Amino acid sequence: MTHDNVNRRNTRQRQVVLDELRKLSCHPTASELHARARTRLPRISLGTVYRNLELLAELGLVHKIETAGTETRFDGRVDAHYHVRCFRCGRLDDAPGVVVEPLQIEIPSVAGYTILGHRLEFIGICPECKNGQGAQGENGPPDGGV
C-alpha cells in the first residue's frame, strides 16, 4: 500500500520471518511467529516481525488472514484455498482440496456491490480441543458464523 517497488534489502530478519512462516502448516499470529523467530535471532523485535509481515504481504509472498478472532494470522501459502478455525482455541489450519470457484460468479451484484471474490472459513473443533487438551484460548466462539 504505502511502499511499492522501492529497493528492498534482504535482511536476515526478513528471511527468518518468511522461512519460519513457510515451515508451518497452521497459521500463526504475529507474536507466535516472533517467538519462533527468536529461537534463531534472539534480539529480533515484535515490531520488526510486524513490519516484515506487512511488507511480505504487500509483495504477495504471504497472506494476512484477518478472519474472526482478535489477532491477525499469517499464511505462507498464497494460492487460493480455504481455512478451518477451531471455535474453541482459535487455531487456524488449511482446508485442503476444497475450492468452490463458481461462487464468485453466482452473485453478480449484491446491494450494488461489484463482487471481486469471496472468503470461506469452516468453523469446527480441532483434534486437541476434542480431547479436552485444547489451549482453551480466550478468543471465544467466533459467533458461529453463517
Next chain:
Amino acid sequence: MTHDNVNRRNTRQRQVVLDELRKLSCHPTASELHARARTRLPRISLGTVYRNLELLAELGLVHKIETAGTETRFDGRVDAHYHVRCFRCGRLDDAPGVVVEPLQIEIPSVAGYTILGHRLEFIGICPECKNGQGAQGENGPPDGGV
C-alpha cells in the same frame, strides 16, 4: 458466556442499542452504533454500548461479526445469511438470498477437525467507493480473501 439466565433489566440504553442496530441494513461498528445511540441518549457511554452488544449477542438477539478488518461489527439479523464487504472502505452489508447449505456437509473432516459450520463473506467494492465517494476507510484491503 459469562452470564446466563440471570435477571435482566430492560434499560433504556439496552432498548436504544438494539433498536438502532435493527434499523440498519448494513452492519455498524460499536462506535458507529454509539454515535447513533447518542442522538437519542446523549450521555450513553461507549462502554455501555459494548456491554449491551455483548449481552444481546449472548441472548442470541444480535450477532457479532468478527471477520476481516480490525473492528468488530454487529448484525441485528440472527438468521443464516452471508455478508459482502467493501475492500476499500470496510463497509459490510447483507448478501441477500444466498445460502449454500450443502457446504456444511461436504467437508466431513479436515485435518482432524469436526466441522460445525462455515462462514462465507464476499469481497467487493461498494457503490459509493465505485464512484470515488468512498469513506476511504483505513481498514485497508482485507488481503483479498481466498
Next chain:
DNA sequence: GTCGCTGCAAACTCTTTGCAGTGCC
C-alpha cells in the same frame, strides 16, 4: 557511503473492566 532496516519504547486503536452512583423491577 547511503539509506532501508532494526531494536526499543512510546503511542494508538479498539475493547474490557473497576468503581461508585442510578434507576428498573
Next chain:
DNA sequence: GGCACTGCAAAGAGTTTGCAGCGAC
C-alpha cells in the same frame, strides 16, 4: 429497596510508529 446497570476513566490487548544507530548493497 436490592442489585443489575450506568457513566466515567483507567487498564488491556494487539498493532503501529518515531528515532537513532546498524548493516546490506
